[in-house]
Structures are given as C-alpha cells and as structure tokens.
Amino acid sequence: MAWDLIGAPSSAGAHTPGVESAPAALRAAGLVDLIRAVTPIEDLGDVPGFRWRPDIPRPRAQNADAVARVAGDVADRVAASLDRQRVPLVLGGDCTVTIGLVAGLARTGSAPVLVYVDGGPDLYTPETRAHGNLDAMGLAHMLGLPGHHPAVASVGPYVPLLTPDRVVVYGDELPAGDHERDLVDQLGLAYVPGEEVHADLAGAAWRARTLAESAGPAFVVHFDVDVLRFAEAPLADVPEPFGLTLAEAATTLATLVASPRFAGLSVTEINPHHLPDATVLPRFVHALAEALTRTDPGGPMSSGRSAGLCTDNT
Numbered sequence: 001m002a003w004d005l006i007g008a009p010s011s012a013g014a015h016t017p018g019v020e021s022a023p024a025a026l027r028a029a030g031l032v033d034l035i036r037a038v039t040p041i042e043d044l045g046d047v048p049g050f051r052w053r054p055d056i057p058r059p060r061a062q063n064a065d066a067v068a069r070v071a072g073d074v075a076d077r078v079a080a081s082l083d084r085q086r087v088p089l090v091l092g093g094d095c096t097v098t099i100g101l102v103a104g105l106a107r108t109g110s111a112p113v114l115v116y117v118d119g120g121p122d123l124y125t126p127e128t129r130a131h132g133n134l135d136a137m138g139l140a141h142m143l144g145l146p147g148h149h150p151a152v153a154s155v156g157p158y159v160p161l162l163t164p165d166r167v168v169v170y171g172d173e174l175p176a177g178d179h180e181r182d183l184v185d186q187l188g189l190a191y192v193p194g195e196e197v198h199a200d201l202a203g204a205a206w207r208a209r210t211l212a213e214s215a216g217p218a219f220v221v222h223f224d225v226d227v228l229r230f231a232e233a234p235l236a237d238v239p240e241p242f243g244l245t246l247a248e249a250a251t252t253l254a255t256l257v258a259s260p261r262f263a264g265l266s267v268t269e270i271n272p273h274h275l276p277d278a279t280v281l282p283r284f285v286h287a288l289a290e291a292l293t294r295t296d297p298g299g300p301m302s303s304g305r306s307a308g309l310c311t312d313n314t
Helices: 019-029 033-036 064-084 097-107 138-142 178-186 194-199 202-213 246-257 280-293
Strands: 003-008 041-046 087-094 113-117 165-171 191-192 219-224 262-268
Touching: 003 019, 003 033, 019 033, 019 087, 019 262, 033 041, 033 246, 033 280, 041 064, 064 087, 064 097, 064 262, 087 097, 097 138, 097 219, 097 262, 113 138, 113 202, 113 246, 165 202, 191 202, 194 202, 194 246, 202 219, 202 246, 219 246, 246 262, 246 280
Parallel strands: 003 041, 003 087, 087 262, 113 165, 113 219, 165 191, 219 262
Antiparallel strands: none
C-alpha cells in the first residue's frame, strides 16, 4: 500500500479554534516518518485552511462556505490520489473534511461506502443543532437529510453522496432515546456500538469490515478521536467521558485498512491545545502508524492486546 498524506488544517466546522493545528502537530510528532519506515508515503502538503470564527449571519450553519470550500479542495486531492492508485490519508481539521474524502472517492466513479468511527454519528442538521457547528452535521449532509445546507451537501458530484445502505456507524455509546441514536435506527444504518467493541473487539472490527465490503466496491473510514475515552487519550476537541481505548481503536483501524476494498482514511478533531503533556500525541501517533502499516492485523479471534498494542496511552 502506498499512502498520500493530505493535510486539511481547518476548524471551520468546529465549536472554536484549535483543530486546525492538528496536521502540523501530527507531522511534528513523526507520523510520516513512522509510516515511511514500513510502507511508501508521500506528503502532499495542506489544502488552504481556515481558523474558526463566529458566523453571526448564519448561527445555525456557521462558516458553511468555508466548510464547503475546504471539503471541495480535499475532494480534488483525494480524487487525484485515487486516480494514481494511491491511498489518501486526510489529516483534519474538523469532521467535515471527511465530506471531501467521500466526495473524492465519488468523483472517481465509485459509489462510496463509509465506516464512521466517531463518538457520535454527526446526524444533526442546522434545524436541530442550535450551536451551528457543522462538524456535528457531516454525515447528515452526506446523506442529504432534510434541513441540510445546500453548499455543504453539494461538494460531491451528486446529492446525496451516500445512501443509508452504504454507511456503517461504529464505536459510539449513545443511549437509547438520544436524537442521533434514534436516527441511526430510523435510517436503518448498520451499527456497531461501543459496547459491542468492548465485549468482542476483533469480532466487532471484522463485522464492520464485512458490512463495508458487502455494501460496495470501495470504502473509506472516518476516524474522529472523540470516539476515544478522553481521560485515557486526551486528544479530542470535545472531551467524552466514555469511549474506546486506544488499543480498541487501533485494532479496529488495522482490521479495516487491511481490507482489499479499503480506499482511504480521515483522522479528525485532534486539538493539540488539549494535550496535558508532551507524551500523549507521540504515543497516539505510534499507535496510529502501527495500525496503518501492520501487515497482519489478525483475524476475528485476535485482540488488541495480542497484537502488541498498549492500552495505556497517557
């Protein structure tokens, strides 16, 4: 596998500034060198970024034009990467850069499938999200849910970019009755909840991979670090008290990346300003690089511990 790294230093869709610093921080922590030691990777640099600012005229869809512009630029780079038989690794930035990853795959003529590894499925719309942060609405816009913002939903070659049968939601621990959890059921999205991952890590990861492989010829993965338990991995822009361990996330990514139908990955919502010390990000980067370069991710009977991943990343 040969990777193309694409930086997307944007917090346009976030609550506040911070995540736009993540691509530079991940590079500085050695991500490119760690991957290059095992497999080819070319750093294509960054698309033009955006630092969050209040959007007073559009409080329900803040910085929508910037979100769409960044996602469109990512889509251009992703499509070019796929055309030359490379695998795009998009470093965000906020979650809306994943719209560009999916749109880029769609621009190559493939009907994209998306595995959404996130602390929440981002199914809000401007009508249901008073904060107006579009990073909580990314999947809703890719699905074209009612109330979406047209500029954000139309980044790809068609609207909607995704249909419910081409989405796998993975790793969240939303309770019954939660707005987004109810939408997952109503839309009929394939769902691998966090409790399933905790109970049977390898089985959950392989179920997600099988679901994605059966949904289409190529799938991409969205990985938001707020799916991680914040106290164990204090990286995310929005801290979450519950979530996956780093070992669970790394084994999941390794299983998905090893699929012959895997086509690309986005890593989003890292806020370097939340790091409590200088050891946290390098440990995350080592785990991520290992997951992306492991030649044998194991089968359904393996586990993160047996793969040599450490669960203590603080």
